[in-house]
Amino acid sequence: MAKKFSEMHNIPYYECDVTKQLAVPSIMKIAISVSEHQSDSVGVTDDFIHSFGLGWIITQHDIYINRLPKEGDKIKVTTLAESYNKYFCYRRFWLHDEEGNELVSVLTTFCLMDLEQRKIASVQEEIMAPFHSEHIKKIKRNDAILPINAPTDEREYRVRYLDIDTNRHVNNSVYLEWLLDTVGYERLTSHSIQRILINFNKEVRYGDVVQSRYELNTETPDISRHVIMNDDIVCAEANVYWK
């Protein structure tokens, strides 16, 4: 069984949006921070990964939101590196309230990138063993992401200095910020999000200007379809399930 790792987290106002609820990009910032602490605790530090010439990249988040915690709430963040196959590592996250109710669950898919060749590398047992992660043969089948046919709206975002992390790439949580921001204040404050499925296809770098495009149509009125483009390159695709 994969090792569980938990941390308590107090939610400050600046991780919330105008509704005083935890902002969706903050969910992934907090979650990834806790997974880094687990990695450090079992000795699989960034330096250890770099010693193989590798670096972690995130290829997908599948985020299920039951209820968002609020400013001032104390939550429990739990993670485990559930399983891995030749190329993909599957990590789960849960946010619980103080009474033990599940608020959010996330399945995140990681890959290891060869930093010199800029190609996906196969996962080495040495890296996953300390997490007691199960080696599986199967590659998990992902739900298809509904594509955009006729965009409802589009906005442009120039990468800001604080959008990039220590790899000099835009942090994955910023894609969530871009795609939700494009939807606008009215929908964000009048609807709640049940699920976000996002695939990361291509890194975005400092100096880039991306286009965040989305579609809401009558065929699937509760699902918005999103894409983050860097000129002709699809950097991310996502579906957001609303209620």
Add this chain to the structure above:
Amino acid sequence: MAKKFSEMHNIPYYECDVTKQLAVPSIMKIAISVSEHQSDSVGVTDDFIHSFGLGWIITQHDIYINRLPKEGDKIKVTTLAESYNKYFCYRRFWLHDEEGNELVSVLTTFCLMDLEQRKIASVQEEIMAPFHSEHIKKIKRNDAILPINAPTDEREYRVRYLDIDTNRHVNNSVYLEWLLDTVGYERLTSHSIQRILINFNKEVRYGDVVQSRYELNTETPDISRHVIMNDDIVCAEANVYWK
């Protein structure tokens, strides 16, 4: 003597920049969060302030940086509501490392705004007494902010959904993000900041597009001069002292 209030804070990666140092806007997010906790602890909650028809606004930060803490560091954040006169409340913040060394100190000036008339209101003793804040007659004289003569560069920022706080105004920390972002990667990663003096003149709202303009000149080569404009309106002016 004004009541001191302290909290410990662990710095996650997402409050840092590409150098793994605490980002300057994060300083003020963390500081204001701690001052809100003090206010709540003495019963001067937002609801209590609203019961007078008032709301807090920040008119100035004067931030002195000795050394920035890093990702993973545990810091102590201390604040006290030092003094107040007819219209201004002066609050101090300190960040210390675990050995007690001072990392950052801040003097922040607050006002109370009449929410209906949108005008500055006089400070009522009832609001400040629980902090044991000293009533002073004097209005502190502020250092002059060097103005821009010939802008070196300018960037435009459209307010994002997560830039606004529960007042539906842009959070004060975002002005710092805008003005530093305009300076660009090269300077931000090759120089360190010793002091930022920023005056907030006018609120910025959702939907606004601001211009962040700065000047670096040979007359004062270690001081950059900044202004955040909303068309013709000066929303903030700042000087950043570099080394």
